[in-house]
Amino acid sequence: MTDSPVTDAAAEAPADDALAIETRGLSKAFGRQRAVADVDLAVPRGSVYGFLGPNGSGKTTTIRMLLGLTSATDGQARVLGESMPERSRDVLPRVGALVEGPAFYPFLSGRANLARLDSGDRSAPSATRRARVGAALDRVGLGHAADKKAHAYSLGMKQRLGLAAALLMPRDLLVLDEPSNGLDPQGTREVRGLIRSLADEGTTVFVSSHLLAEVEQMCTHIGVMSAGRLLTQGTLDDLRALGAHRVRLLTPDPGPAREVLSRLGLAPDPVGAAPGTGPTHVEAELPQPGPSPESIVAALVAADVRVRGFEVAGASLEDRFVDLTGEGFDVAG
Amino acid sequence: MSPADAPARPARRGSGLALLGSEVAVLFRRVRTIALLAALALIPVLLAVAVRVTTDGSEGGGDGPAFLGDITQNGLFVSLTALTVAIPLFLPLTVGVVAGDTVAGEASLGTLRYLLVTPVGRVRLVLVKYAGAALFCLVATLVVVVFGAIAGAALFPVGPVTLLSGQTIGVGDYVGRLLLMALYVTISLLGLSAIGLFASTLTSVPVGAMAATIVLSTVAQIVDALPQLDALDPWLFTHYWLGFADLMRDPVSWGNFADNALLQAGYVAVFGALALGRFTTKDVLS
Numbered sequence: 001m002t003d004s005p006v007t008d009a010a011a012e013a014p015a016d017d018a019l020a021i022e023t024r025g026l027s028k029a030f031g032r033q034r035a036v037a038d039v040d041l042a043v044p045r046g047s048v049y050g051f052l053g054p055n056g057s058g059k060t061t062t063i064r065m066l067l068g069l070t071s072a073t074d075g076q077a078r079v080l081g082e083s084m085p086e087r088s089r090d091v092l093p094r095v096g097a098l099v100e101g102p103a104f105y106p107f108l109s110g111r112a113n114l115a116r117l118d119s120g121d122r123s124a125p126s127a128t129r130r131a132r133v134g135a136a137l138d139r140v141g142l143g144h145a146a147d148k149k150a151h152a153y154s155l156g157m158k159q160r161l162g163l164a165a166a167l168l169m170p171r172d173l174l175v176l177d178e179p180s181n182g183l184d185p186q187g188t189r190e191v192r193g194l195i196r197s198l199a200d201e202g203t204t205v206f207v208s209s210h211l212l213a214e215v216e217q218m219c220t221h222i223g224v225m226s227a228g229r230l231l232t233q234g235t236l237d238d239l240r241a242l243g244a245h246r247v248r249l250l251t252p253d254p255g256p257a258r259e260v261l262s263r264l265g266l267a268p269d270p271v272g273a274a275p276g277t278g279p280t281h282v283e284a285e286l287p288q289p290g291p292s293p294e295s296i297v298a299a300l301v302a303a304d305v306r307v308r309g310f311e312v313a314g315a316s317l318e319d320r321f322v323d324l325t326g327e328g329f330d331v332a333g
Numbered sequence: 334m335s336p337a338d339a340p341a342r343p344a345r346r347g348s349g350l351a352l353l354g355s356e357v358a359v360l361f362r363r364v365r366t367i368a369l370l371a372a373l374a375l376i377p378v379l380l381a382v383a384v385r386v387t388t389d390g391s392e393g394g395g396d397g398p399a400f401l402g403d404i405t406q407n408g409l410f411v412s413l414t415a416l417t418v419a420i421p422l423f424l425p426l427t428v429g430v431v432a433g434d435t436v437a438g439e440a441s442l443g444t445l446r447y448l449l450v451t452p453v454g455r456v457r458l459v460l461v462k463y464a465g466a467a468l469f470c471l472v473a474t475l476v477v478v479v480f481g482a483i484a485g486a487a488l489f490p491v492g493p494v495t496l497l498s499g500q501t502i503g504v505g506d507y508v509g510r511l512l513l514m515a516l517y518v519t520i521s522l523l524g525l526s527a528i529g530l531f532a533s534t535l536t537s538v539p540v541g542a543m544a545a546t547i548v549l550s551t552v553a554q555i556v557d558a559l560p561q562l563d564a565l566d567p568w569l570f571t572h573y574w575l576g577f578a579d580l581m582r583d584p585v586s587w588g589n590f591a592d593n594a595l596l597q598a599g600y601v602a603v604f605g606a607l608a609l610g611r612f613t614t615k616d617v618l619s
Contacts, residue, residue: 067450070616092452103443107363116359119351120453126351165447
C-alpha cells in the first residue's frame, strides 16, 4: 500500500508549535487510487484557513486523517502540536469538528443528540451539560427547535446542529467540512459571522469549501487542493499578490508600443498581428515592483504611441485557481 | 467560551460511565427496541390465552412444547413454556437486531464518526455497545418471564410447583428458580450478542449484520440437530440453549449452567476480540 517511504528530511525537521495543523507527506491510497498524495499542510494558530478544492479533490479524506477516523497510508500529521492519531485522546477534546455533513439520531431531539455526544467526551463535565447544550443551541440559532426530533430538521437546521455539536466545549481548533452546505444565503451569512466571532476569540478555524467566494470572504489563509494534491497555500494576500496584474493597451501602433513597454521592463506578449491593420491589443504582465500604470501611459504618449485604451486588470483569485487547478470553482454557489 | 484558557484545562476525566448511561437510554427509549420487547411480551400472553381458550380444564398435555400441558394446572408454568418457545427463534431474532445494529447502526447514521471525534475511544465504544446489547438480552428474557407470570396468574390457578424430579416447592422458591432460569437464558444469548457485535463492525449496513447474526443462530441450531454432526455439538453456542430445565430439579443440576457459561464466555472472548481487532484498525468512512 505504501507508495514511497517518508524522506529522512521530513521526519527530522522540527515540529512547529505555531502551527495548529501540520502535515508532512500525508497520503492516503484506497487500493491503487491515491485520494490524497503528499500533502504538507501548515495551518497557523489563530488563522481561519480555507481548505479549498473541487468536490472529490481529497479534502474530506485529509480531514478524516487529521481527526484519526482514517489511517494515513503515509506521512505524519500533527494537530495542536501533538501527533495524530496517536494522541487523539488528548487532542480531540480540544477540537470541534463537522465532518462530511452533519449526522444525528433521527429519533432523538436536537437537544438529546447533543447531550448524547457530550456524554461521550470524558473531559466534558456532566454537571454543566444541560447549560452547555443550551448555550451551543442558542449560539447557532436553534434554541426554538431544540426539542424537535432531528428527523424533522431541514438540512440547514441539521447543519446548524452539527456546528452546535462542535461548540459544546471551548475548542482550540475547529475543523469544519463544508459548513454552509445546504444553508440558504441568510444561513451562510450567519455561519460566516459565527466563524469570524470564533476566530476573534482565538480559535483556529480550518474550513473546507468548494466555494471560492465563501473562502475569500472569511479566511485569512488558504490552501488549494486538486486531485489529491495541495497545489499552494499561504495567506490570502500572498495569493492575491501572486496573481500578477496585467496591462492591456489598445493602440494602432503596436510596434512602438511594444518597444516602450520593453524599455520600461515589461515583457509584452508576443502577438502575430501585422502593424498597420488597425488598433491592436498589446498585453503585458505588470511586474511588482515595477513602473506605475500612470507612468507607463505617460511614457507611451511621450513616444507618440496613440493610446486608444488602457487598463490594468488584477488577476482575480478565481483566475489563479483556474490556472492552478485547471478547473473552475463555483463562485456564486 | 474563551479558548484562551483552554490549553490550561485540567486533564480531569470522567469515568466514561455517562456514555453507557446514554447508550442504555438511547437503546431502550427507541421505538424499535420497545416494539421488539412488546413482541416478546406477546409470546407468553398469546400462549396463555390460547391454552385457556382451547382447553376447558379437562385436557392436559399433547404435542406442544415442554410444560405446555402443565399450564392449566399451574399458571406459573407459563413463563417456563414461553421461554422454551422463545429461545430457538424469537429471542435470537431480537438479540440479532440489537447486536447487529450496535456499530453498523451508528455507521449508517453517520453518528459513528462524531462519536469517535468527540472523542470516544474505539475500545470504549465497543465495550459500551456490547454492554448495551448484553443488557438487552437480560431485559428481553425478563420481559418473557414477567409477562408469562402475569398472564399465568391472571388466567390459571397458582400454587406450589412440582419439579421435574418430583418434589414440590413453594411459590417463593419457584420465583427464585425462575429468575435463575432467566439468568441462564441471558447468558445463553451473550455469545450470539458477541457474534452480532463482530458482524456489526464489518459493515455499515445494519440490516446485513442483523441478518447474518440471526442466520448464524438458526444454522447453529440446525447443525446441533443433525446426528451426523454430533461432534460439533459441544462447540455450538446454541447447544445448551434449552438446558435451563435442569434448574427445575432438586437438587439443582448445575452441569449445563457451568458448561453453558464457559462456552458463552469463550464465544464472547473470541468474537469480542475479533470485533475489537477489526474496529480499532478500521477506516471509518461512513
